[in-house]
Amino acid sequence: xxxxxxxxxxxxxxxxxxxxxxxxxxxxxxxxxxxxxxxxxxxxxxxxxxxxxxxxxxxxxxxxxxxxxxxxxxxxxxxxxxxxxxxxxxxxxxxxxxxxxxxxxxxxxxxxxxxxxxxxxxxxxxxxxxxxxxxxxxxxxxxxxxxxxxxxxxxxxxxxxxxxxxxxxxxxxxxxxxxxxxxxxxxxxxxxxxxxxxxxxxxxxxxxxxxxxxxxxxxxxxxxxxxxxxxxxxxxxxxxxxxxxxxxxxxxxxxxxxxxxxxxxxxxxxxxxxxxxxxxxxxxxxxxxxxxxxxxxxxxxxxxxxxxxxxxxxxxxxxxxxxxxxxxxxxxxxxxxxxxxxxxxxxxxxxxxxxxxxxxxxxxxxxxxxxxxxxxxxxxxxxxxxxxxxxxxxxxxxxxxxxxxxxxxxxxxxxxxxxxxxxxxxxxxxxxxxxxxxxxxxxxxxxxxxxxxxxxxxxxxxxxxxxxxxxxxxxxxxxxxxx
Amino acid sequence: xxxxxxxxxxxxxxxxxxxxxxxxxxxxxxxxxxxxxxxxxxxxxxxxxxxxxxxxxxxxxxxxxxxxxxxxxxxxxxxxxxxxxxxxxxxxxxxx
Numbered sequence: 043x044x045x046x047x048x049x050x051x052x053x054x055x056x057x058x059x060x061x062x063x064x065x066x067x068x069x070x071x072x073x074x075x076x077x078x079x080x081x082x083x084x085x086x087x088x089x090x091x092x093x094x095x096x097x098x099x100x101x102x103x104x105x106x107x108x109x110x111x112x113x114x115x116x117x118x119x120x121x122x123x124x125x126x127x128x129x130x131x132x133x134x135x136x137x138x139x140x141x142x143x144x145x146x147x148x149x150x151x152x153x154x155x156x157x158x159x160x161x162x163x164x165x166x167x168x169x170x171x172x173x174x175x176x177x178x179x180x181x182x183x184x185x186x187x188x189x190x191x192x193x194x195x196x197x198x199x200x201x202x203x204x205x206x207x208x209x210x211x212x213x214x215x216x217x218x219x220x221x222x223x224x225x226x227x228x229x230x231x232x233x234x235x236x237x238x239x240x241x242x243x244x245x246x247x248x249x250x251x252x253x254x255x256x257x258x259x260x261x262x263x264x265x266x267x268x269x270x271x272x273x274x275x276x277x278x279x280x281x282x283x284x285x286x287x288x289x290x291x292x293x294x295x296x297x298x299x300x301x302x303x304x305x306x307x308x309x310x311x312x313x314x315x316x317x318x319x320x321x322x323x324x325x326x327x328x329x330x331x332x333x334x335x336x337x338x339x340x341x342x343x344x345x346x347x348x349x350x351x352x353x354x355x356x357x358x359x360x361x362x363x364x365x366x367x368x369x370x371x372x373x374x375x376x377x378x379x380x381x382x383x384x385x386x387x388x389x390x391x392x393x394x395x396x397x398x399x400x401x402x403x404x405x406x407x408x409x410x411x412x413x414x415x416x417x418x419x420x421x422x423x424x425x426x427x428x429x430x431x432x433x434x435x436x437x438x439x440x441x442x443x444x445x446x447x448x449x450x451x452x453x454x455x456x457x458x459x460x461x462x463x464x465x466x467x468x469x470x471x472x473x474x475x476x477x478x479x480x481x482x483x484x485x486x487x488x489x490x491x492x493x494x495x496x497x498x499x500x501x502x503x504x505x506x507x508x509x510x511x512x513x514x515x516x517x518x519x520x521x522x523x524x525x
Numbered sequence: 526x527x528x529x530x531x532x533x534x535x536x537x538x539x540x541x542x543x544x545x546x547x548x549x550x551x552x553x554x555x556x557x558x559x560x561x562x563x564x565x566x567x568x569x570x571x572x573x574x575x576x577x578x579x580x581x582x583x584x585x586x587x588x589x590x591x592x593x594x595x596x597x598x599x600x601x602x603x604x605x606x607x608x609x610x611x612x613x614x615x616x617x618x619x620x621x
Contacts, residue, residue, distance in 0.1 A: 059591050060591050060592060060593040061591050061592065061593040061594070066589060066592060066593060066594045067593065067594060067595075067596035067597075068593035068594075068596065069593070074599065074612060075599070075611065075612040075613045076599045076602050076603060076612050076613060076614075077596070077598075077599050077602075077612075078596055079596050079597050079599075079602045080594075080596040080597055081597070083596070084597070084602060092587065092588060092589045093586075093587065093588040093589070094588065094589065094591050095588040095589065095590055095591060096590070096591030097591070098588065115585070117579050117580075122540075124540075124541070124542045125619065126614070126616045126619055179619070180613070181618060181619075182618070183618075184618060185608075185610075185615045185616065185617065185618050186615075186616050186617070186618050186619050187610060187611065187613035187614065187615055187616075188613055188614040188615075188616060189613050190602075190614075315536075315540060317540070320579030320580070322580075324587075325580060325582075325584045325585055325586070325587045326579065326580065326585050327585065327586060328585035328586055
């Protein structure tokens with residue numbers, strides 16, 4: 043029997059704010075334990091939560107970017123549970139009236155080859171709600187230690203419909219979602235810092251079946267490649283279990299990416315009963331059209347939109363756009379270089395091949411690069427004009443990456459400009475080459491076009507290898523036509 | 526008395542992480558039963574035409590600007606902790 047997997051993802055994204063969700067003590071990562079607390083974080087008696095306006099702006103913007111409907115009114119609920127990661131014994135969250143409803147994330151599946159665009163799909167979202175993050179526990183042999191720095195950080199939960207069927211789709215979903223959140227300035231989405239966390243609900247069913255199978259929740263997917271590996275592993279595990287006559291138990295499993303195995307964490311038979319109820323301390327949120335319009339105006343063009351525009355507007359191939367659009371800064375860099383040079387594809391090739399290679403070797407990020415769009419544009423123009431030959435241009439690029447000097451300056455300094463700069467001298471070399479090879483001249487005259495190549499060697503030799511082949515070819519043809 | 530079969534005192538106590546004696550169970554089951562009875566009475570009020578709401582007052586959007594302020598020094602934050610280590614609160618080992 044053939045099986046298909048059904049996958050839904052719950053993605054938590056920390057919103058990049060200065061202060062916490064319901065109080066104004068600073069939010070942040072990497073601080074000394076318990077230095078980002080105040081009476082609200084610690085739930086001392088008498089405190090009251092007050093919403094963070096910037097966090098509300100961020101989730102509405104996220105919703106608009108992901109095509110969600112924004113609820114005119116949404117409210118806050120208490121999710122009750124006893125665990126030391128929460129000081130209050132409840133987490134403020136949104137139960138039945140979240141801020142964002144519906145929406146979708148556009149994804150691209152792997153193409154048939156690296157240079158071929160893959161199939162695009164829209165993965166529907168159920169909802170996005172806002173809540174507060176919880177404290178961090180570190181477990182030791184005989185005790186657990188609690189740090190409340192993370193507690194109260196604004197946290198969005200983005201819930202997809204169970205609409206994905208392969209680990210590749212889940213990987214593409216997370217890649218696209220993360221890029222959108224980074225593009226929008228909503229979060230840095232650094233998974234190592236816990237700014238983006240992913241849980242997957244996975245079930246299998248025979249192909250053709252419409253009812254969902256028993257789902258397993260996979261936790262601890264703490265890098266995007268672990269998400270892909272963990273889901274692929276879980277799908278295989280479930281199919282193997284069913285094929286060998288077993289059943290799937292509803293449970294939570296933890297994936298160990300290093301070892302490539304998953305283990306059961308707890309059985310869901312005693313499902314959590316969170317006894318949600320409206321938080322009396324917090325008044326509801328009302329979003330009007332003016333607020334939405336203001337945030338809509340701040341929504342950036344998303345990677346796939348940008349890619350479609352680049353292909354249309356600059357006629358650049360997929361191999362360039364598929365690299366540059368995933369990083370907003372790189373996409374802006376490309377676009378500026380494309381405009382300045384007037385040769386988008388050539389500019390794109392320098393960026394995708396040479397600039398990214400040099401950045402990688404130097405372990406630099408784009409913001410640190412001394413090569414700016416104007417450098418790339420000038421280099422493209424010099425090559426296009428025949429002033430710089432390909433090999434010289436490569437040398438110039440490496441030089442300008444380390445010095446930050448403009449290509450024209452470097453090629454003058456290093457004497458890399460194609461020779462001769464005096465066209466009269468080139469013409470003389472060409473005349474000499476033709477005069478020295480009567481046989482090739484005769485062959486050319488009788489229609490053997492390739493005979494022209496016999497003249498090029500001596501010209502190049504005279505130019506010490508620096509002649510521009512295009513100029514040599516043109517000059518030779520001009521002279522030959524006169525003979 | 527209303528039908529209180531829904532009230533499972535053991536489950537309620539477990540959710541609240543409370544260990545109750547048999548006497549306490551009887552006592553609290555009765556008290557909580559009265560609360561449920563009261564809610565049941567409220568449930569009989571005719572609310573036709575009344576829009577459901579979580580709050581009695583039509584107040585919305587009570588917020589503050591995102592400006593970080595100083596919090597508590599770690600010593601103050603931890604002064605009520607029964608046990609601490611490395612500036613963290615030490616609790617009995619808990620793993621779900």
